[in-house]
Amino acid sequence: MNKNPKPDRSRRPFRFTPKSISNALGLIVLAVIAVGWAIPMLWALAVSVHPPDEPLSAANLWFGSHPTLTNYAQAFQIAPFAQYYVNTIIIVFGILVVQLVTISLAGYAFARFQFRGQNILFFLILLQLMVPSSALIVPNYSTIRQLHLFDTLLAVMLPFFGSAFGTFLMRQTFRTVPRDLDDAARMDGANWLQTLWYVYIPPARPAMIAFALSSISFHWNDFLWPLVVTNSTSSRPLTVGLAVFTQLGEIGAQWPLVTAGTIIVVGPLLLLFLIFQRQFIESFLHSGLK
């Protein structure tokens, strides 16, 4: 991306300056943290190809005698992951698309419009941030039942179409857009929707990507709500499939199978992040979120 030739640091002799030392220390700390984060993932990958009939032990903690895909085959045989994938993708991206529309409209309204009850409404939205979504399971279920949506993908998505966090984030972002740009657009005859689209959305893209990330990872991993409002395979997400492997309270964990199931569930998300890593990090830097 950067076309300017970089200063060639390798030719410069290394000197122990306070700056170089603090840089090196920083790198070491980062490396330790990175390894700490990577080890569980790597271990899960290794154990997932561990032959299922070989015990895991200190001496035999990683691949076992030979890597095998038996655990994956068994995991796919036990749970209909293909269908669950389709469902999870519809749920996660369905929620996201609607959320992006609702939060940018709501955020815009709170950022730039004056209306009665504005502060109270905004305060209520902030209040919602404090309420854990699991506390709302019963009322949400009741709504779903009255709408006759039980056991549909829509039921899994519906309670999340609005987002308090997203509304707050978009409001704060839109407020950083200079008023003059808004006024100029109006002067040119743009209505509010056009102003939102051409003036406010482009600079808010990093914030929207940041929000999209948190939304995707939350809904990709959500378990209890989908479990409560769905009964059939055709409307259940991946996490419910994973439960078949992790809820073995009485027997104890079957690590090879559990890790294979976990890799199946988180793999695509991980891959997605690795591919778009640069864009994500840039967007976080731009939006001031860490």
Place this chain on the structure above:
Amino acid sequence: MKLRIDRLSRSFVFLFLLSALVTSLAACGPAASPTPSSVTLTFYYPVAVPGPITQIIDGYIAKFEQQNPNIKVNAVLSGGYPDTLTKIETTIKGGGTPPDVAVMLSTDLYSLVDSNAIQPLDDYINTAGGSSFTSDFYPAFLANSNYQGHIWSLPFQRSTPVLYYNKDMFQAAGLDPSHGPANFAEMVADAQKLTKTDASGNTTTWGLEISSDGIPYWLFQSFVIGGGTNVVGSAPNQVMFNTPQVAQALQDFADLSTKDKVMPTGILQWANMPNDFVNGKAAMIWHSSGSLTNILKQAKFNVGVSYTVGEKGYGAPTGGGNIYMLKGIPADHQAAAWKFIQFMTSTDIQADWSINTGYIPGRKSSMDTQAMKDYIAKTPQAAVAPQGLQYAGAELAAHDNAQIQKALGDAVQAVLTGKSTPADALAAAQQQADQILSAFKN
């Protein structure tokens, strides 16, 4: 409140746009409408053992539907036991129709009756033969089914703790590998012979490992029942934690690591026990009878199975799930639900379920089926747990059961980690339990 309505109505605009997309992408719910005379039952079941559980259950249901052409069963995997309970409670609180039949913990009985969620099975059992019908079920498994003079559930996927021992290590230590220890003193003596240390004084093999995390009260009950008593009171608003016998049992448990030095100190993880055993790190472990299949698959030595013990001899609680009929289901579902319950607890299904999962069949007659005989001929260890049921007592169950079980579990852990003495910890647990149960005193 105003806000939520506001946001909801706004969401509806988008909902219409999206629903067109969604409905085209996904089948919206079960669409098959049954013929007028037929009934569709919903059956919730949790998973607690590994394997292709859904396929096995679906196989049973296909068989049931074949025998009962006008009953359809919609079997729903409902996560783990706590998830199943949450799902059902949410449905009831949210005004929905609960499933017709569900598998839940046998110890959930009082909580389920308290929340008016289940209905008794007496009338159906009486028409099916009354006591001649129930007599085939193991009494230990029915111990958590009776309340207020009614039978509320039938055993479906039950288990009990057993003692797994490494026969090769028994042989090497000069012990008789044909049987396990008969009481606590014998178990300690055996474990001392089995515990091995290397030149530098580090223990390489522990004589015994007993887990104390997850559900610590469960294995502790083995010590208590083996000591000739139980923590379960005579009514569900009563528990007997604070007695000298229970204190002695807890002292024994703690002594294994502190005094007898045959067990690692601290809280041992439930999930690690089978691994330690098959790796030869522990010569004996206490674990669920349901772990047998997994242990046999991984162990490269001869595995013996015996009973858990206390001061006076063998003893163990039971565990696992029973099958319940929910309250508030349509009248025409009830007879069909009973047919389904009868089918799922029948001799053949219980035998097959046991062979496939490692659970103990709920019925004695399941042990006499040809399939079970063939299985035991191949896996003689599987015969031990059902025989051990004669020494089994009721699992801890009371009103507000989760809290009561936690009170005792906390006491066990406090003593094992050296934070408290048995007498103090149990007195505190008793006080805590009494306070919780005081709401249920008449």
